[in-house]
Amino acid sequence: MQAIGAWVTASYKDDYRGQGEFVAYVSFGEYDEAENADTFGIHDDNIFFYADGVGSLVALGDWANGEDFVVKSYELEYSY
Secondary structure: OEEEEEEEHHHHHHHHHOOEEEEEEEOOEEEEOOOOOOOOOOOOOOOEEEEOOHHHHHHHOOOOOOOOOOEEEEEEEEEO
């Protein structure tokens, strides 16, 4: 089985109280402009962020990740 992405619970860093948590999909694929989807067929409109894999996803949990959001938890999505 290969992890193709993850469902994450995240919040934007400017939400100091953390009440603005949201659930979003992070893809481990690459964007295919011709298909307007990732390499696994997930439509780009359903993807919040593209990461390079589990290691990159874990790094998004660090406040100093360079993005305007932080991942609080995640559940991997697999291709069968």
